[in-house]
Amino acid sequence: MSDLLIELFSEEIPARMQARARDDLKKLMTDGLVEAGLTYAHAGAFSTPRRLTLAVEGLSAESRAVREERKGPNTSAPAQAVEGFLRAAGLTLDQLEKRADKKGEVYFAVIEKPGRKAPEIIAEVLEGVIRNFPWPKSMRWGNGSLRWVRPLHSILCLLSDEGGAEVVPLTVDGIVSGNTTRGHRFLSPSAFSVSGFEDYAAKLKRAHVILDSAEREDAIRAEAQTLAFAAGMELVEDKGLLAEVAGLVEWPVPLMGRIADDFLGLPAEVLQTSMKEHQKFFSVRNPKTGRIEGFVTVANTVTADHGETILKGNQKVLAARLSDAKFFWENDLRVANAGMGEWEEGLKAVTFHNKLGSQADRIARIAALAREIAPMVGADPDLAERAARLAKLDLRSAMVGEFPELQGLMGMYYATAAGEPDAVANAARDHYSPLGPSDAVPIDPVSVAVALADKIDTLTGFWAIDEKPTGSKDPFALRRAALGVLRLVLGNGVRTELIKVLINSHVCLSANVKLIYNDLDKYDSATCREDELAAVESVPRKGALALVLRTDRAFEVFFEHTRSGAYFKDQTDYESEKKAAFDLIDSFFCYAAHTAYLLTGDSVPMWSDDEHAKAEARFLPIFENSSADLLSFLHDRLKVFLKDQGIRHDVIDACLAMPGNDDLTLLVKRATALQATLQTEDGQNLVQGYKRASNILSQAEQKDGVEYSFGADPKFAETDEERALFVALDAAETVIAPAMAKEDFATAMQAMAALRAPIDAFFTATQINTDNAIVRRNRLNLLHRIRTICLSVADLTRLDG
Amino acid sequence: MSDTPQSRPDLLAGQGAITTPRSFQEIILRLQSYWAARGCAILQPYDMEVGAGTFHPATTLRSLGTKPWAAAYVQPSRRPTDGRYGTNPNRLQHYYQYQVIIKPSPPDLQELYLGSLRAIGLDPALHDIRFVEDDWESPTLGAWGLGWEVWCDGMEVSQFTYFQQVGGHDCRPVSGELTYGLERLAMYVLGIDHVMTMPFNDPQSPIALSYGDIFRQTEEEYSRHNFDAASTDMLFQHFKDAEAECDRLLGFEPDDPKTKMRIIMAHPAYDQCIKASHLFNLLDARGVISVTERQAYIGRVRALAKKCADAFRMTEAGADAVDASV
Incomplete structure (x- = not known):
């Protein structure tokens, strides 16, 4: 057994790539060694800014010899078959053996692979790993063609055992492996040789390099905490930053400084973000004031003046950065105090998506939707609309321009500065939430209304322009938006017919992107065919209109004819087709605008109620279909979400089959109750009993061609078990009906589960299909009662098993 | 090493x-x-x-x-x-x-x-x-x-x-x-x-x-000049002119009929590309280029840079050494 040490020494590796590179090096090397027939006991990978290192312990000295026999074709087989076999085996005909077989004489290939020495295998695997390393981005340098994350300078590859250490010889693009490495770039730049992993790690430490990033992290954290503590302050922990900083240094030396008084008035988040993003500083809080008053920077070197020059330089850079931040903050406050009108105006020029209009268009849509949603979540409609109008204005602020991650939070500060009530300011901060499956869901009604409106507008918008997520591709984060909708609705117990909200949102979206029509209108009177074609071709790619145009024959005909040039032949037809197409577009927008008017009262009526009704018959189904598709996407995401919470897939399906499944809160109430019941033995058996009842009944109904739903009569009951079932069903119904009225599904399910014993007893004692037709019919009607009762909470037929 | x-x-x-x-x-x-x-x-x-x-x-x-x-x-x-x-x-x-x-x-x-x-x-x-x-x-x-x-x-x-x-x-x-x-x-x-x-x-x-x-x-x-005074009409025109001139210069036959020498005018064409780039920067400072147009202008300058690079690669200074085997 021997130990292997590999070090790939390069120019500075980006900090963010190091963790993944360690894992890749370990996996690719050990997989390669094992595949080639070696075994090992343990492997560990390490990284610093300048090196990737792998230590493998207990590596076998050679791979075992392998003998493989392959049976080939019959010796009388056609030459082609024999040739194919030879190719696959990599042998020539004279190397094959002939052996007697049941079916005659057959060729046999005996392939012997001798065992190989470890160094030979290591060299081969390592070269492959280096040449094919999966860096997220790699480069060439100088005259070479080798790719690495930055120029690779040396390869240390050493195999050691009790007898000593030996370099594993290999050469990759002129870089010859050896047993030397180098220490810290400035503190210990000389090369030195090593004899094994322990020697390597120890010598590196003497040469001012801590090999293990976890050790560097610990050292940084401990020293930073000590520095802060000594100054009566506390370090603000930041794991991501810690990992990044540990990837930037080989010899970490934390230094603490104070933030100049001028800047202490900036919001804490601004100080933290600026220091972290620009300079990779940790923040230090004064526990007495609660403010961020200091910072810790981590130098990569020790100096004669104990870092004084370094700290002074860093402080200077910080002052320049914070001067910028202060400038942004003060300018932004000026705009905020004036009511943020400047930003509102500015957002008109910012494109949200070229098919969905500007950010200002989008805000108008969200505001209308927030108003509509407000009553459903117990929010004041005026406040909800106001909050929606203000929530995204900070996108135009200088601070968010510099630090996009502060969006929303700055909105809160600026809305407060503008004198808005807390509910409005908080909605600016919270309306992006929740951003993932585990972060907090807003609960303030105004925030909930805006957050829902924001996400629903995004979903309907991208649905309308057919930019749905596919497979792993979700460039507009629509799955996250959908999860946000679910968590907002469920977290706040919101009760609403979601489908209506989706349809209205979709129609308003279409009214809102009417500007697209104006574009088209420009070409209407144009005589230039080229322009007409351009206009027509651009339309199907644009906006909500596309949806209508794709589904309407009038436009399709026009489009096809224009594209194919068919209209050259018959100008009359073309003109009439064109008119039909433009009439369609016209009436579509009138419909959308009029609906928006009816919903929000914001604009002016477009036509009479009569005309509107006619248009609705034509266009509404299009919106309904698209919204139903979106709802089923939300249902899919709900399944994923509930599955993570332990609710079975089939349980959700059983509840989705019930009416009102766009009321997600109701849906989840059903599912929770059903899941709980299924976890009891009675519940499990009830489902079996129900399915048995349902199967017998369905078969009888199919056979007899009638529906047995006339109500069973106890007077035809013959057995005690049958009579007992009547009594039990009556009892259950008196509990279930009021429970259902209160949506108390748990009680209803309990009452159903209590039916399990009487149903089982009934089936054991009673034969349904008796010769007595009256008794048989009565029993089938009894089964129908069971079915009806059992279907009140969920469609149990859809349960597995 | x-x-x-x-x-x-x-x-x-x-x-x-x-x-x-x-x-x-x-x-x-x-x-x-x-x-x-x-x-x-x-x-x-x-x-x-x-x-x-x-x-x-x-x-x-x-x-x-x-x-x-x-x-x-x-x-x-x-x-x-x-x-x-x-x-x-x-x-x-x-x-x-x-x-x-x-x-x-x-x-x-x-x-x-x-x-x-x-x-x-x-x-x-x-x-x-x-x-x-x-x-x-x-x-x-x-x-x-x-x-x-x-x-x-x-x-x-x-x-x-x-x-x-x-x-x-x-x-x-x-x-x-x-x-x-x-x-x-x-x-x-x-x-x-x-x-x-x-x-x-x-x-x-x-x-x-x-x-x-x-x-x-x-x-x-x-x-003051960059933000408020530079004539945008002129800048737009000069941008177009520079773009057209760059194309025109690269359109000449490499063989110069007068000197009988092979002369590709990669550098003079590239000068026009530099001009177009600076004119774009000035227009940007004047605030007359919208967000959507911005990408289009950058694309137009890039197209010029690409053509000049293509042309330079045809010249002696930009060509690959004949003996590339070393």
């Missing part, structure tokens, strides 16, 4: 006295002599308005093809949107870059670079010098590379890039490019807080001149 520090004792800390320069121009002069001593041709600035030293044909065009190349130069650079009327401590619409370009990138380029910092008075034994990931990309030049921004005590003092592609062409061999933002670097070395107060020549000179003495007024004039 050739890049071990021992092989370059002249560059090691403590081996030569590190002294602090006294003026902006002394820093430039020291960089000039340092890189001259390392074998670079010291070129003069390109005589056109450019946004960065990279635009100099000595970098863009010469980074193409296989011919070895080593040059260093100061390049006055213009970024119209960065104008602050001379009031901002370190933001200017006209500033200087120091540019070094070496093809193929030598294995000890990092050490050579660190030597240049010592030459201008930054002692790595006293400062914290760091190479922090920064991928460089120039959408207008159709160029990208990998490298770092170099930090000195937390401040970015240089860009360090290994060119991978320029004008859509793979760089083979790869050029190493160093870009120093001279004002910012000099302010740090000299301990100056506002660029306008920085000594330009030796403060002990009979006529001592500060950066402000030379550039405050021009910063005011150009800021």
